[in-house]
Amino acid sequence: MPSGFPTTLLLEQLLNGLQLGLMLFLLASGLTLVLGIMDVVNLAHGSLYMLGAYFAATLARVTGSFWAGVALAVLATAVAGVLLEVSVLRQVYARDHLTQVLATFALILVFNEGVRMVWGPQALLLPVPQELARPLPLLPGLGYSAYRLFLIGVGAALAALLFLLIHRTRLGMWVRAGASNRAMAQALGVPIRRVFTVVFGVSAGLCAVAGGLLGPILAVQVGMGEEILILAFVVIVIGGIGSVKGALVGALLVGIVDTAGRALLPPLFLRLLSPEMASNLGPAVASLLIYLLMAAVLFLRPQGLFPVRT
Amino acid sequence: MRTRPFLVPEARRIPVTMPQGVGVGVRLAAAGILLVGFPVLAEAFGGRFYLNLVTRAMILGLACSGLNLVLGYGGLVSFGHATYFGLGAYTVAVLAREGVRAAWVVWPAGILVAAFAALLIGAMCLRTRGLHFIMITLAFAQMVYYGMVSLKQYGGQDGLRAPRTDFGFPLGDVALYYLTLLLLAACLGILWRVVHARFGRALQAIRDNEARAVAVGFSPYPFQLVAFVLSGALTGLGGILMAHHAQYVSPAMLSWQQSGAFLLMVILGGVGRFWGGVVGAAAMVALEEVFHAATIHWQLPLGLVLLVVVLLAPRGLAGLVEGRPR
Numbered sequence: 001m002p003s004g005f006p007t008t009l010l011l012e013q014l015l016n017g018l019q020l021g022l023m024l025f026l027l028a029s030g031l032t033l034v035l036g037i038m039d040v041v042n043l044a045h046g047s048l049y050m051l052g053a054y055f056a057a058t059l060a061r062v063t064g065s066f067w068a069g070v071a072l073a074v075l076a077t078a079v080a081g082v083l084l085e086v087s088v089l090r091q092v093y094a095r096d097h098l099t100q101v102l103a104t105f106a107l108i109l110v111f112n113e114g115v116r117m118v119w120g121p122q123a124l125l126l127p128v129p130q131e132l133a134r135p136l137p138l139l140p141g142l143g144y145s146a147y148r149l150f151l152i153g154v155g156a157a158l159a160a161l162l163f164l165l166i167h168r169t170r171l172g173m174w175v176r177a178g179a180s181n182r183a184m185a186q187a188l189g190v191p192i193r194r195v196f197t198v199v200f201g202v203s204a205g206l207c208a209v210a211g212g213l214l215g216p217i218l219a220v221q222v223g224m225g226e227e228i229l230i231l232a233f234v235v236i237v238i239g240g241i242g243s244v245k246g247a248l249v250g251a252l253l254v255g256i257v258d259t260a261g262r263a264l265l266p267p268l269f270l271r272l273l274s275p276e277m278a279s280n281l282g283p284a285v286a287s288l289l290i291y292l293l294m295a296a297v298l299f300l301r302p303q304g305l306f307p308v309r310t
Numbered sequence: 311m312r313t314r315p316f317l318v319p320e321a322r323r324i325p326v327t328m329p330q331g332v333g334v335g336v337r338l339a340a341a342g343i344l345l346v347g348f349p350v351l352a353e354a355f356g357g358r359f360y361l362n363l364v365t366r367a368m369i370l371g372l373a374c375s376g377l378n379l380v381l382g383y384g385g386l387v388s389f390g391h392a393t394y395f396g397l398g399a400y401t402v403a404v405l406a407r408e409g410v411r412a413a414w415v416v417w418p419a420g421i422l423v424a425a426f427a428a429l430l431i432g433a434m435c436l437r438t439r440g441l442h443f444i445m446i447t448l449a450f451a452q453m454v455y456y457g458m459v460s461l462k463q464y465g466g467q468d469g470l471r472a473p474r475t476d477f478g479f480p481l482g483d484v485a486l487y488y489l490t491l492l493l494l495a496a497c498l499g500i501l502w503r504v505v506h507a508r509f510g511r512a513l514q515a516i517r518d519n520e521a522r523a524v525a526v527g528f529s530p531y532p533f534q535l536v537a538f539v540l541s542g543a544l545t546g547l548g549g550i551l552m553a554h555h556a557q558y559v560s561p562a563m564l565s566w567q568q569s570g571a572f573l574l575m576v577i578l579g580g581v582g583r584f585w586g587g588v589v590g591a592a593a594m595v596a597l598e599e600v601f602h603a604a605t606i607h608w609q610l611p612l613g614l615v616l617l618v619v620v621l622l623a624p625r626g627l628a629g630l631v632e633g634r635p636r
Contacts, residue, residue, distance in 0.1 A: 041441065043570075091621050097441060098387050102577050103620045105570045109613030117607050230452065230566065237445045284460030288453040295434070298446050302438055 008142040013263045014256065019148050021255025022155025026210040027228060028235040028247040029162055030203020036179035036242020036308060038196050040089060041097050043104035045207065045232065046225030047111035048084075052077040052208025053220045054115055057124040066129040070212035074205045081204020085197055112222050121222070126215035151213055158209065159248055166244055175199060179242035179308050231258075234290055238297045240304025249305060254290050261286040345491055349484050361487055362555070367595040368490045369551045372497055374575045374587030376544030381573070382582030383505050384537045385517030389444045390431070390451030391572050394424040394542040396564030397454070398549025403472035403559040404464055413475040417550060424546020425539050427454070432538035436531060448566060455564040469560030472553040481554070490551055494588075497544055502584065504540065513537050514582075545572075578619055579627055589627050 031045050055076045060069025088107065092100045127133075128147050135143035166172035174195045177185035186192050210228075211220075218224065235254050239246025266282030273281065297305065345364075352361040373395050380386045401420035410416060431450045438446055464470055474481045481489070504510050516523040516530045523530065553559050562568065571594075579590025597615060601608035619627075 035441075041444070088617070088621075097444065098381075098573070098577065098581065099620055101387070101389070101444070101570075102574055103617055105574060106613045106616040106620060109609045110617070113607050113610035113613065117610065226567070230448070233445060234449065237442065241441065280460060280462060284457050287456040287460070291449040291453045291456075294449045295446060298438060298442055298449075299434070302442060 008139065009263070011139070011142060012144060013260050015144060015148065015152065016263075017256030017259035018252065019151050019155070019255070020259055021252040022152055022159065023210045023214055024228070024231055024235055024255055025155060025159055025248050025251035026206045027232040028239070028251050029159075029244050030199070030206050031232050032236040032239065032242055032244065032247045033175060033179065033199050034196075034203060035236065037175065037182060037192070037199060038089075038093055038178075039097075039182070040093060041100045041104065042089065043101060043229065044084065044107040044111065045203070046227075046229030047108055048077055048081055048204045048207040048225075049211040049228060050115065050222070050225035051080055051111065052204075052211030053126070053215045053224065054119055054124065054211075055208065056212030056215055057126040057220050058119075060126060066127070069126075070209070073212045074208040077208030077211075078201045078205035081207075082197060082201040084204075085200040089200070108226065111225075116222050123219040123221035124215075126212075126220055128216040147216065151217075154209070154213065158206070162244060171195065171198065231290070234294045236304075238294055238304060240306040240308055242308035243304070243306040246304055246306035246308075253293065257293055258286075258290050261289040265289075342495075349487055358483055361483055363595060363599060365483070365487045365490050365555055366552075367592045368494050368588075369548050369555055370572075370575060370591035370595065371588035372490075372494045372551065373545045373548030374572055374579070374591045375498060375501055376541045376546075376548065376587070377572050378576050378579075378581070378583075378587040379501060379505070379541040379544070380534075380537050381576055382580075382586060383510060383513050383517065384534055384541075385582075386436075386534060386538070387444045387573070388435075388447045388538075388541075389566065389569050389573065390447035390449075391541075391545050392564050392566065392568035393431070393451045393454045394428055394545040395549040395552070395568065395572070396458070396559070396561075397427050398424045398546030399472065399553035399559040399563050400458065400464070400470070400549075402475060402550055402553035403470040406473050406475075407464065407470065411473065411476045413477045416475045417547075420550040421543050421546050424549065425543040428539045428542025428546075429535070432535050432542070436534050436538065448569070451564070451566060451569055455561060455566070458564055459561045465560070467561060469558060469562075472557050472559050474554050474557060486551075486554055490555075493547065493551065497547065498588070501544075505584065509533065509536070517582075574616060578616065593627055 027045065027049060031042065034040055034042050034045070052073050055073035056070045058069075059072045059076075060066050063069055063072070084107075088103065092103050095103075132147040132150050134146055136146045136149060138144045164172075166175055174185065174190045174192075177188070177190055178192050178195060182192060211224075231254060235250040236247055237250075238253060239248070239250030262283075265286045266278065269278035269282045269285075272278075301307075345368075348364060349361055352358070352364075373391070376394075377388065377391045380388055398420040401423050402416055405411070405416050405419065431447070435443055435446045435450065458464070459467055474486075479485075505514075512523065512528045513533050515526075516528060516533055520530055549563065552563070575590035575594045576587055577590070578593050579588065580586035597612055598608065601611045605611070
């Protein structure tokens with residue numbers, strides 16, 4: 001048995017982690033702003049992701065093009081997000097977190113069952129677009145999926161765009177002001193309500209980007225939203241609520257720790273422990289690694305890595 | 311405690327009263343008689359179906375009353391109470407798998423496991439506040455969930471059969487009904503004493519204004535931790551009962567959806583109202599059954615009704631039972 005893990009495996013896991021992290025960031029950035037600015041716990045954020053994926057799968061089939069499908073799905077989900085904000089979420093801004101958790105938990109039930117009624121219980125198929133459906137030789141001996149590389153590219157580009165939007169534009173300034181102190185920003189004339197509707201629409205659109213692009217890798221099915229929602233919450237708690245920078249760092253941390261843990265811990269345990277214990281313990285520790293990370297961060301820095309609130 | 315809280319004599323003088331408001335005592339007695347006589351009634355009409363339904367409602371009511379202690383009286387939004395529920399239930403199944411089925415061993419063991427988990431998790435989570443408390447309780451619940459899923463010898467993802475524990479006589483559905491009723495009544499009695507004792511009043515004072523409670527000499531941490539452990543133990547007892555009821559345990563009992571459902575039931579019934587957990591659980595079971603009978607897409611109307619209740623009736627349904635607003 002050779003000592004140490006082969007570098008190609010390490011690199012591949014790193015890229016997988018980067019890809020998961022960047023997709024998580026698309027969800028977490030919206031979630032953190034919604035929570036940061038309006039102090040609303042929106043569990044239905046994952047439902048928008050699911051809706052985006054279903055829209056993308058359906059529209060891709062109708063239009064015959066993956067790209068047109070995803071683009072239209074982003075628009076449709078952004079509209080759905082704005083409608084959701086105006087119709088339901090506005091009612092719970094002034095209420096406590098518990099009410100918000102419950103109202104949006106009820107929304108999850110409605111969305112999941114609604115999707116099941118429209119699309120049926122089977123998972124939808126969203127094929128990888130033809131032009132990216134092959135491995136690219138990165139290093140000798142390491143072929144990496146072109147589609148996953150594309151996801152990394154899109155994620156990085158959108159992250160950069162979001163940073164420009166938030167740090168270089170007037171809208172971004174309002175968003176930052178709202179996240180750090182809503183009452184003060186409002187007193188100084190920032191139209192928080194309208195800014196928030198825009199933020200909600202944009203974050204819904206980003207959910208759809210993640211949902212549509214992850215569609216070919218993960219299954220498009222009811223319940224997909226909740227799985228990733230919990231991860232997104234872990235990300236923003238680690239990063240600090242309201243901070244887009246924190247969301248990026250948190251998302252990359254979670255993505256890489258989760259992927260690396262799943263790939264590297266079981267073989268590591270196999271060396272240290274008996275095979276029977278290792279096969280039990282490896283996957284368990286791997287899947288709770290990110291929650292350990294979150295608990296540790298909350299323990300040491302209760303406000304997250306990049307605190308925003310004043 | 312370092313400083314002697316000067317509120318103690320005053321708090322001691324507040325008498326422990328029965329539920330107030332016209333007719334509440336009558337309603338309580340009527341509910342008691344109805345529940346005691348219900349199995350006979352059920353046998354005459356729908357058979358075992360309704361008996362099992364009411365048993366389920368009472369079990370969930372017990373678990374939710376436990377949650378309501380920290381959620382309503384402590385003001386702590388625990389998004390991880392499925393952990394204690396699931397651990398109680400899993401204790402029954404795991405001990406049965408290991409060959410231990412004596413009720414006098416299994417029941418205390420289940421409650422102890424749940425209480426000990428609540429002690430460990432509560433001790434860490436209670437250092438945080440607000441939104442972070444919600445998230446960190448969820449994080450620990452997820453850890454327990456994934457831990458249990460990975461234990462392949464105890465069923466993993468598929469769950470585990472949980473044969474009923476050995477009381478020395480066969481525990482049928484009717485006997486389980488009365489056992490549940492008895493335990494629910496006993497636990498509600500304990501909770502009534504707890505929330506009206508000095509301890510409960512201090513807990514509520516801390517919830518209402520922590521700074522003021524600290525200023526008069528109540529240190530929040532021990533009160534909240536004791537409440538958290540008691541709450542976990544009661545919810546764990548609910549889990550033990552649920553394992554007996556379903557004769558099967560699965561990781562879904564530990565899932566965050568289950569935690570969310572508990573929160574939903576308590577708010578449906580009324581947060582921080584004594585009957586909130588029981589009323590909410592009963593209402594939820596009834597709603598589920600009604601919609602389930604009407605359509606396979608029962609979650610849609612259920613979600614809409616819950617949304618309307620949350621938006622329009624923030625105090626929940628328990629006001630109808632308690633008789634007057636708090």
